[in-house]
Amino acid sequence: MTRHAHANDQAAAYQPPATAAADRPVRVRNLVRAFGDKRVLDIVSLDIAPGEFVALIGKSGSGKSTFLRALADLDDDVQGSGSIQVPENRAVLFQDSRLLPWENALNNVTLGLRATDAGQRGRRVLNDVGLAGREHAWPNALSGGEQQRVALARSLVRSPQLLLADEPFGALDALTRIKIHDLMFKLVEVHRPTVLLVTHDVDEALVLADRVLVMDQGRLIVDKRISSPHPRHKSSDTFDTLRNELLAALGVAVSV
Ligand SMILES: Nc1ncnc2c1ncn2[C@@H]1O[C@H](COP(=O)(O)OP(=O)(O)OP(=O)(O)O)[C@@H](O)[C@H]1O
Numbered sequence: 001m002t003r004h005a006h007a008n009d010q011a012a013a014y015q016p017p018a019t020a021a022a023d024r025p026v027r028v029r030n031l032v033r034a035f036g037d038k039r040v041l042d043i044v045s046l047d048i049a050p051g052e053f054v055a056l057i058g059k060s061g062s063g064k065s066t067f068l069r070a071l072a073d074l075d076d077d078v079q080g081s082g083s084i085q086v087p088e089n090r091a092v093l094f095q096d097s098r099l100l101p102w103e104n105a106l107n108n109v110t111l112g113l114r115a116t117d118a119g120q121r122g123r124r125v126l127n128d129v130g131l132a133g134r135e136h137a138w139p140n141a142l143s144g145g146e147q148q149r150v151a152l153a154r155s156l157v158r159s160p161q162l163l164l165a166d167e168p169f170g171a172l173d174a175l176t177r178i179k180i181h182d183l184m185f186k187l188v189e190v191h192r193p194t195v196l197l198v199t200h201d202v203d204e205a206l207v208l209a210d211r212v213l214v215m216d217q218g219r220l221i222v223d224k225r226i227s228s229p230h231p232r233h234k235s236s237d238t239f240d241t242l243r244n245e246l247l248a249a250l251g252v253a254v255s256v
Pocket of ligand 1: 035058060063065077
């Protein structure tokens with residue numbers, strides 16, 4: 001099955017503009033970041049090819065969010081050195097949806113979008129995330145999963161070349177997570193941004209990513225390419241083997 005064969009009809013109906021094609025790689029060289037005298041990123045170098053879906057896992061406090069925030073250029077209270085090259089058109093998705101409570105779903109998606117067809121694009125992307133007909137809903141009338149879909153739509157409406165996602169599904173219940181994984185995969189197939197997904201969830205990384213990185217004490221200690229085809233079944237032997245390998249890298253003993 002081709003990668004595009006998984007896109008559902010709604011998602012496939014949306015053809016992102018040509019600029020959506022991620023044509024600039026991510027290139028990080030010898031990145032060091034410290035808060036005060038605490039070194040959080042310790043000489044990290046990484047290349048991510050355009051369109052690649054990379055998951056970053058690691059223990060709490062290992063430096064994952066600091067790395068993502070460095071790529072998003074979000075921290076100004078941090079010291080450091082090294083170089084970062086990322087596409088200019090990038091979007092960031094956080095664990096909380098960060099929707100404006102006084103704006104409806106559509107306005108949250110299109111806020112700041114200065115295109116003459118902003119409304120039309122907003123509706124189309126809301127349709128892609130399965131929220132057709134909910135354009136005028138207020139955030140507090142949407143479930144957690146729906147709010148996160150609006151946030152996803154807000155990220156995708158600008159056709160980002162790079163999507164930086166920091167535990168975006170961490171607060172969702174298990175069933176909603178499974179559904180949104182499926183949706184995320186289909187949307188990425190259509191929109192084709194380069195993705196860096198920070199997650200605590202090894203299974204989430206293995207279900208979605210082309211490549212899984214493990215960070216430990218500010219260093220990348222594993223860089224694993226996942227070649228098994230999608231959809232990946234958690235019950236398969238390959239999945240089990242990969243999961244155990246990553247859990248071992250995280251220092252988690254696996255009992256069989
Ligand atoms: N603004 C800050 N000021 C001081 N220390 C910070 C700041 N941000 C992060 N740190 C420290 O840097 C270290 C790495 O934090 P970071 O959030 O990057 O880890 P993480 O791997 O994303 O953790 P988690 O999985 O728990 O979110 C932690 O020890 C944290 O306390």
